[in-house]
Structures are given as C-alpha cells and as structure tokens.
Amino acid sequence: MKPAAAxxxxxxxxxxxxxxxxxxxxxxxxxxxxxxxxxxxxxxxxAIAALPPGSTVLVSCDFDPASRPELEPMTxxxxxxxxxxHCKVVVVVLFQGGARFADGIVQDVARQNxxxxxxDYVDLGYKAxxxxxxxxxxxxxxxxxxxxxxxxxxxxxxxxxGVRNYSSFALLVSISAGYxxxxxxVQQVQGRFHIxxxxxxxxxxxxxLYPYLQTGQLRGLLGGMAGAAEYEDxxxxxxxxxxGMDAQSLAHVFxxxxxxxxxxxxxxxxxxxxx
Amino acid sequence: MSxxxxxxxAVWVAAxxxxxxxxxxxxxxxFYRFAEHLFVGVSAGYYIVLNFWTVLVANLWDxxxxxxxxxxxxxxxxxxxxxxxLLLLPALLGLLLFSRFLPRYAWVARWSLAVIIGxxxxxxxxxxxxxxxxxxxxxxxxxxxxxxxxxxxNAWIFTLxxxxxxxxxxxxxxxxxxxxxxxxxGVTFLMVSFGAGYGYTVMSRISLLIGRFQxxxxxxxxxx
Numbered sequence: 487m488k489p490a491a492a493x494x495x496x497x498x499x500x501x502x503x504x505x506x507x508x509x510x511x512x513x514x515x516x517x518x519x520x521x522x523x524x525x526x527x528x529x530x531x532x533a534i535a536a537l538p539p540g541s542t543v544l545v546s547c548d549f550d551p552a553s554r555p556e557l558e559p560m561t562x563x564x565x566x567x568x569x570x571x572h573c574k575v576v577v578v579v580l581f582q583g584g585a586r587f588a589d590g591i592v593q594d595v596a597r598q599n600x601x602x603x604x605x606d607y608v609d610l611g612y613k614a615x616x617x618x619x620x621x622x623x624x625x626x627x628x629x630x631x632x633x634x635x636x637x638x639x640x641x642x643x644x645x646x647x648g649v650r651n652y653s654s655f656a657l658l659v660s661i662s663a664g665y666x667x668x669x670x671x672v673q674q675v676q677g678r679f680h681i682x683x684x685x686x687x688x689x690x691x692x693x694x695l696y697p698y699l700q701t702g703q704l705r706g707l708l709g710g711m712a713g714a715a716e717y718e719d720x721x722x723x724x725x726x727x728x729x730g731m732d733a734q735s736l737a738h739v740f741x742x743x744x745x746x747x748x749x750x751x752x753x754x755x756x757x758x759x760x761x
Numbered sequence: 762m763s764x765x766x767x768x769x770x771a772v773w774v775a776a777x778x779x780x781x782x783x784x785x786x787x788x789x790x791x792f793y794r795f796a797e798h799l800f801v802g803v804s805a806g807y808y809i810v811l812n813f814w815t816v817l818v819a820n821l822w823d824x825x826x827x828x829x830x831x832x833x834x835x836x837x838x839x840x841x842x843x844x845x846x847l848l849l850l851p852a853l854l855g856l857l858l859f860s861r862f863l864p865r866y867a868w869v870a871r872w873s874l875a876v877i878i879g880x881x882x883x884x885x886x887x888x889x890x891x892x893x894x895x896x897x898x899x900x901x902x903x904x905x906x907x908x909x910x911x912x913x914x915n916a917w918i919f920t921l922x923x924x925x926x927x928x929x930x931x932x933x934x935x936x937x938x939x940x941x942x943x944x945x946x947g948v949t950f951l952m953v954s955f956g957a958g959y960g961y962t963v964m965s966r967i968s969l970l971i972g973r974f975q976x977x978x979x980x981x982x983x984x985x
Contacts, residue, residue: 510974514984583808
C-alpha cells in the first residue's frame with residue numbers, strides 16, 4: 487500500500503496522539519530552537535522604547551482566560567517594559583469576562599516592579615458598551631470610568647490628575663482577543679483621535695490587522711504566541727511564550743506534513759476514480 | 762525533574778475537568794459530556810451574575826441611587842456631570858425589550874432596537890469609512906519605484922495582487938480571456954491569504970493546547 491493511501495485510512499486518533507506528544511515532549515525537554523524577531527514585533531518594541539520617561543500610556547486588556555496562553559505573556563512583557571521605562575500605566579478592560587483576570591496580571595507585574603497603585607499605575611476595570619466606550623473615552627476618561635477597579639474615585643488618584651482623554655496618552659497598547667478590540671480601536675479611536683496604537687492579538691486575529699500595519703494605522707503588532715515569544719526575545723526574557731515555541735514549531739511542521747500527505751491521498755483517490 | 766503536586770483543590774478540579782475534555786479525542790464518553798454540560802451551565806450562570814454586577818448595578822443602579830439620594834441637590838444637577846437621572850430613559854428602553862414576551866405588545870421592543878441599531882450603525886459607519894475605506898485606499902496607492910529594488914518589487918507584487926484580486930470579484934463579464942487569466946492570478950493571491958489565515962489559526966489552537974499542557978505539567982503536577 488502506498489504511503490498516501492495508508493494515510494487516507496489512518497485513524498485520526500493517531501494524529502491527535504502524535505500532535506499531543508510533539509507538544510508535550512518539548513515542554514519537558516526544551517530544544518531551544520532559535521527565534522528571530524519579525525519587523526512588526528520589532529516595531530512594537532521600538533514604539534514603546536521610544537517613549538520618554540514619565541509618559542502616560544493607555545493599556546487596553548481586552549481578553550479573558552480563554553486567550554491566556556497567547557495574551558498573558560505579551561501583557562506581562564509589555565507592562566514590564568513600560569514600568570522599567572518609568573511610564574505611567576492606565577489599564578482599561580472592555581472584555582466582560584476579563585476584568586479580574588487582567589487585574590491579577592497587572593497587580594502581579596506591578597508588585598514585582600515595585601510600582602505604587604494609583605501613582606505609577608491604575609486599573610480602571612471593565613466598562614460595558616464596546617465601541618461606545620471607546621468614543622466616550624475620547625471625550626472624558628474620568629466620566630467614562632468614574633471609579634477604578636477597586637471602587638476608588640479616579641479624581642482622587644495622583645496618576646489621573648493629568649488624564650482627560652486620549653490626548654493625555656503618548657501611546658495606546660491594545661491587547662485583544664477579538665471583539666471589541668484592536669480593530670475597533672483603529673476604527674473608532676485612531677481615525678478620530680489620532681493616537682498612536684500598537685497591538686498584541688491572538689494569532690487567529692492577526693492576519694486581519696496586517697493591512698492596518700501596512701498603512702501605519704498600527705505602529706507595531708504581536709501576533710499570537712510567536713509574536714509574544716519574539717517580543718520576549720527582544721527583551722532578553724524567557725517567559726511562558728518562549729517556552730511554548732518549541733512545541734509550537736514541531737506541531738506546525740507535523741500539521742504541514744499532514745496537509746501534504748492528505749493532499750497526496752486525495753490526488754491518488756481522484757486519479758483512481760473512473761472519469 | 763521532580764514532582765511537586767499542587768495542594769490547591771481548585772487546581773485539582775481544573776486538571777480533572779481538562780482531562781475529561783481531552784478524553785473526547787479518544788471517543789465520546791460520559792466524562793466528556795459531564796465536563797461539557799458543567800462548562801455550559803457554569804458559563805451561563807457566571808455571565809448572568811457578571812452582567813448584573815458590571816452592567817446593571819455599575820452603569821444604572823449606582824448612578825441612579827447617587828442622583829436621587831438627595832445629598833447632591835437635583836438629580837439633574839450639572840455638577841453630577843453625566844446628568845444621571847437621564848439614565849431612566851435607557852432603563853425604560855431596556856425594559857421595553859422584554860415586551861417581546863407579550864405578543865400583543867411585541868412591537869414596542871422595536872423602539873429600543875431602533876436606538877441600539879441607530880447608535881451602532883452610526884458609530885460603525887463613520888469608523889469604517891475613515892479607517893477601512895479612506896485610509897486603506899490611500900495606503901494602497903504606492904510608488905512603483907521607491908529607490909530600492911526590494912521595496913519596489915514588493916510594491917509591484919502588492920499592486921498585481923490588489924488589482925487581480927479585485928478583478929476576481931468583477932462579475933459583470935464572463936471570466937474568459939484576459940479577465941479570466943487575471944482573475945486566476947487573483948485567486949492565487951487569495952489562496953496565499955487564506956493559507957496565512959489558516960496557519961495563524963493553527964497557531965492559535967496549538968497555543969491553547971500548549972497552555973493546557975503547561976497548566977497540567979507545571980501548575981498541577983509541579984514538574985521542576
């Protein structure tokens with residue numbers, strides 16, 4: 487029996503098993519395959535690196551625990567870079583299920599970097615309304631988020647004294663898992679308020695954002711776990727994303743092989759069929 | 762490498778449910794169905810509670826209480842900033858949506874829907890026109906010679922892909938002759954685009970698997 491024909495008859499559970507092993511084994515015994523930062527990732531890093539110390543940055547964490555493997559590593563690395571550059575960080579959440587999850591990440595990174603809540607950073611929490619909230623923030627952020635995630639009046643917080651609307655921020659960082667997220671920020675905020683935006687997104691959403699990168703509407707882009715791992719590499723870190731990339735690479739090679747064999751099997755089947 | 766099993770009950774429950782879900786890869790079974798039904802039920806309950814506290818209470822109840830508690834003067838006072846008593850209007854529109862449960866008065870829900878659709882159509886249209894139409898058309902106009910061979914060839918390929926892909930969607934003439942050839946080139950570019958999309962989708966799904974394995978290996982089993 488030819489290999490392609492044998493592949494056509496293969497029980498799919500063997501494919502699951504091999505994929506599982508290819509993911510599991512490199513997590514236990516890392517191969518340390520090389521990473522090369524791509525231009526969108528380099529641009530993301532450089533856009534943050536170019537911020538003067540003391541700049542205020544808006545970080546929109548629009549994701550929930552379902553996107554944790556892809557978006558948590560890039561969120562942590564972004565916050566670390568911002569804190570080390572002495573930037574003030576204002577966090578908002580537009581994803582309903584993500585407020586507590588995002589707050590946990592922000593508090594954890596802030597504590598590791600000795601940042602003071604309300605002075606060096608603040609988490610304004612979740613606000614329902616999707617694009618309407620994005621537009622409202624362009625008018626007044628204290629009116630849109632009267633209280634922070636912990637229920638404090640934002641007008642009493644030192645970090646919020648100079649914050650009125652998007653013009654108060656040097657950069658908007660959108661970490662997004664879908665709707666509402668980066669696409670809506672480009673549509674509603676970048677076009678109207680002309681604030682520079684960089685984005686980190688789940689891989690499945692990255693291809694739809696490349697046109698914005700090409701036109702300069704996005705200054706930089708991290709696409710999925712690979713983008714997060716390249717960003718960690720640029721920051722000389724070896725975090726969750728970098729540790730997962732060996733498994734990612736091996737699984738991709740195997741899936742590509744399966745696609746080739748599947749096409750060969752299909753071609754063989756069609757060739758044998760009576761015309 | 763040594764084992765340090767988690768002592769956190771929540772981690773054990775999460776690990777057990779993860780394994781129940783993975784068991785579907787072998788075949789459908791009661792463990793998988795239990796975990797699936799539990800997930801659906803807990804998600805529904807969680808989001809109902811979340812909606813109540815983060816939408817109804819935070820955006821409607823609390824501001825209305827602040828407006829009507831009498832300590833800040835008139836509920837429409839300017840110093841309240843966002844004229845909180847006016848929130849009664851969206852509250853009423855929200856309640857009208859429930860008129861769909863009464864067939865005789867179901868038409869009243871259209872008023873609320875009209876506001877929702879009108880607001881979002883307005884926001885979407887202007888945002889799309891600025892960012893996806895004007896900016897993208899502007900970005901598509903590229904010089905054929907940029908002074909560097911690499912970027913110039915890139916611009917030629919981009920233009921070829923853009924024009925031929927657009928021609929593929931031109932249906933007013935049969936795709937024969939020059940138009941047929943151009944649309945076939947356009948299909949090739951579209952296939953490359955779909956391939957990139959598929960590759961990124963695979964990466965997303967594998968990332969989820971990696972995340973679960975990292976949880977099982979490091980958070981649950983505590984392998985170090």
